[in-house]
Amino acid sequence: MSAPTQPEPVELRPAAPPSSSPLQRWLRAGLGANNLYILLVLIALMAFFSLISPNHAFFGTSNFLNIVWDSAETLLLAIGETFVIITAGIDLSVGTVLMVSGVSAAWVMAQTAGTPAQVTSGHFPHAGQAIILGIIAGLGVGLLAGAINGILITRLRLPAFIVTLGVFSVANGLGDLISSSGAAGQNAIPPVPDRFANSFGSGNLILGLPTLVFVSALAAIIAHIVLTRTIFGRRTFAVGSNLEGSRLSGVPVNMHVFLVYVLCGFMSGLAGIFDLARYQTVDIAGHSLDNLNAIAAVVIGGTSLFGGTGSIVGTVIGAFIPTVLRYGFTIQGVSSFWQDVVVGLIIIVAVFIDQVRRQRTT
Amino acid sequence: MAEVSPILEARGITRSFGRVTALRGADFAARPGEVSAIVGDNGAGKSTLIKIFSGALQPDGGTLLIDGKPTLFNSPQDARRHGIETVYQDLALASALDVSANLFLGREVRSSGLAGKLGFLNDRAMRKQAQQEMADLQIGLSSVRQPVFTLSGGQRQAIAVARATAWGKRVVIMDEPTAALGVRETQMVLRLIKRVRDAGTAVVIISHSMPEVFEVADRITILRLGRTVRQMRRDETTMTEVVAFMTGAAVEKLAEIE
């Protein structure tokens, strides 16, 4: 307790634990080692699907590759989302920003790789420069979307929920518009240079894994270091824990929140580039639930929607869970739509657990 | 007896929030080595006034003087640069962060060299300094690595006071620093206030407790409905008189006599 040499110190009196039901106490005990707990759930899920799948196909190499690949894409979105949620914010726009970034990158590549006739017939005389410009465009669109989110939230003081839902819809519409005015005509994404797919997509497997996996892993390591070891990370937690208090303590809170949304937008743009490289096209309608997968990864990973606590390690483990469910269901012949149902339920359960934990800490 | 000239002085400060007028002519002065108390009923404008001193709010009118020179604070950082630190009524601590991180919030210590330029924290240095600060102020804590949400109300108050006194070299302002505290913890904060004053710092405190005000304050400023009705030395007045001015009873009596 308190040091004996100090006269009349304030006695250490930890907050009394709130009265709780046995269920809540049981949940709390399980979540003491939150990350370990989720890791066990993930391993159990994978073991379960491996055992029940025909010929243990779930654990087969190609299925495993797809799971890692999809999870790596979710992880890019979830890393940005982790920072946002730690500040007690939310970004619902990540999926459609990913999509519109991919579409923009494809469009810019088509415009700069050669004449429209060459591009439609699959010839890309200026592929090198087109790839670079396309990547810049995709990342730029992500940054821009993040900056718009950040400015509306900090300057106009609008709720993050509404702003990012609006940007979600705007990005969705723009993706449709750009794709329907592209070089390849109505409702089609122009073809992208093969070299692009070969470098960033399935054409370039290192140790059997695509570039994206290494990029995501590197991004996660950097994000973890930034969050735990730097002033930026410290202030991200502070802003989420007490926004007004942080402001009064001299933290430039508006700038900080702005930068966090810009980071999240950038990660969406990056994910859009890799999505385009993987499929060589963009599924316009296929990313409307990416935001839920990313948010699921973050909250399953133990980051609190109330702000102030969270970790990248948890997010990394959490990013696998929606994907494992989807592939598990698919192999069982269960409609993958059930994945949406289950992820929705998991988010609700994770938020409930977060609530229980919060009662303990306030 | 020659008066020490004030470090911080306010003249005719006004401030409204939309249709609510919080201050309509507040005067105040704080001198080095003295404790100046601001008293007044709920809603008298005390917190608004000290937020103007700390740069958290800007006045609509009136003058703020630092060392006799008119000064404008656009942000808490501006006030800090003049050595003015504040313990706000709601403490402004980030409860998810530990004690050391809270003491250094907004002025984190960086690592040396390239790592520091990249924004890396020197947590070891911050913890060491935090530990020293806790010892100097005789605040008993098992560890400066405890998250603030695990601390009692008194300990949180002590942390907020420690943060202000650690950085406030000239003026330390405290908004109801003992409001949520038990007897023992209140005594600890009052001792802390006296120690800071004896070190030559100007201390400004807001309190609703008359015995407390009369125990630590050298001067008392009475605010009523956003206006300063009296500035007095503690040894020239009594609790009854102060309460009468706070509630308006004394003012009405004076008006009757005139």
Ligand SMILES: Nc1ncnc2c1ncn2[C@@H]1O[C@H](COP(=O)(O)OP(=O)(O)OP(=O)(O)O)[C@@H](O)[C@H]1O
């Ligand atoms: N941010 C704000 N927006 C609107 N009105 C405000 C704001 N801050 C203060 N007020 C109003 O200004 C008046 C003075 O408030 P202030 O907090 O300064 O009083 P106080 O003397 O500190 O009271 P207490 O003793 O209850 O802390 C009150 O009527 C209050 O409602």
Ligand SMILES: [Mg+2]
């Ligand atoms: Mg007040």
